[in-house]
Amino acid sequence: EPEVTQTPSHQVTQMGQEVILRCVPISNHLYFYWYRQILGQKVEFLVSFYNNEISEKSEIFDDQFSVERPDGSNFTLKIRSTKLEDSAMYFCASSQGDRSYEQYFGPGTRLTVT
Amino acid sequence: GDSVTQMEGPVTLSEEAFLTINCTYTATGYPSLFWYVQYPGEGLQLLLKATKADDKGSNKGFEATYRKETTSFHLEKGSVQVSDSAVYFCALRSGYSTLTFGKGTMLLVSP
Numbered sequence: 001e002p003e004v005t006q007t008p009s010h011q012v013t014q015m016g017q018e019v020i021l022r023c024v025p026i027s028n029h030l031y032f033y034w035y036r037q038i039l040g041q042k043v044e045f046l047v048s049f050y051n052n053e054i055s056e057k058s059e060i061f062d063d064q065f066s067v068e069r070p071d072g073s074n075f076t077l078k079i080r081s082t083k084l085e086d087s088a089m090y091f092c093a094s095s096q097g098d099r100s101y102e103q104y105f106g107p108g109t110r111l112t113v114t
Numbered sequence: 115g116d117s118v119t120q121m122e123g124p125v126t127l128s129e130e131a132f133l134t135i136n137c138t139y140t141a142t143g144y145p146s147l148f149w150y151v152q153y154p155g156e157g158l159q160l161l162l163k164a165t166k167a168d169d170k171g172s173n174k175g176f177e178a179t180y181r182k183e184t185t186s187f188h189l190e191k192g193s194v195q196v197s198d199s200a201v202y203f204c205a206l207r208s209g210y211s212t213l214t215f216g217k218g219t220m221l222l223v224s225p
Contacts, residue, residue, distance in 0.1 A: 003157070037215075045212040045213065045214070058212075100165075103211075105157035
C-alpha cells in the first residue's frame with residue numbers, strides 16, 4: 001500500500017540553525033500538508049499546499065517557515081532560524097483532493113532544538 | 115475557533131475490556147468528525163469518520179457516533195486487544211481541508 005514517508009525520523013539542531021524536513025507524499029496525490037505536535041499538546045495545522053502554492057496557512061506559519069516541492073516528488077518544510085519552541089514532532093500529509101478526501105500521514109520527524 | 119477536547123491518557127486496560135475514549139468538540143457549522151490512530155513508529159491512520167449528525171463510524175471493532183446535541187464523538191470498542199495499544203486522536207474538519215486535532219490519548223492494553 002502506498003504511504004507517505006518522512007526523513008529524517010529525528011533531527012537535532014542548535015538554535016538559530018536552518019533545518020529542512022523532507023516528505024515524500026503518495027505519488028498521485030495533489031494536496032500536501034504539514035502539521036506539528038509540541039510534546040503534550042495538540043496536533044496543529046501549519047500549512048497546506050496545492051498546485052505549487054500555499055493554499056492555507058495558520059498563524060504559526062510565519063516568515064521563518066517555508067514549503068517547497070522542489071522536484072515533483074519531495075515536499076519540504078524549511079525553518080530558517082530555529083527557536084527552542086520549534087521543538088516538536090512534524091507530520092507531513094497528502095491527499096488526492098480537498099475537503100472530503102482522506103489525508104494520509106507520514107510517521108513524523110521529531111525536531112529537537114537545543 | 116474550532117477545538118477538540120479528548121480525555122487525558124494513558125488509558126490502561128486488560129485485554130478484552132471495554133474501551134471508551136471521550137471526545138467533545140466546538141465548531142462552527144456542521145463539521146466532519148474523525149478518529150485517527152498512531153501505532154508506534156508509524157503515521158496517523160484514519161480509523162473511522164462520520165460526516166453528519168447521528169452517523170456512526172465503525173472500523174476494526176471500533177465505533178463512534180456523531181452526537182450533535184452533546185457535541186461529542188466518543189470512541190468505543192467492546193473488547194480491546196493488545197494490538198490496539200496506540201495513541202488515538204479525535205479530529206474535526208469544518209468546511210476547509212485542514213484538520214483540527216485533540217491532544218491524543220494513549221491506550222495501553224495488557225495481556
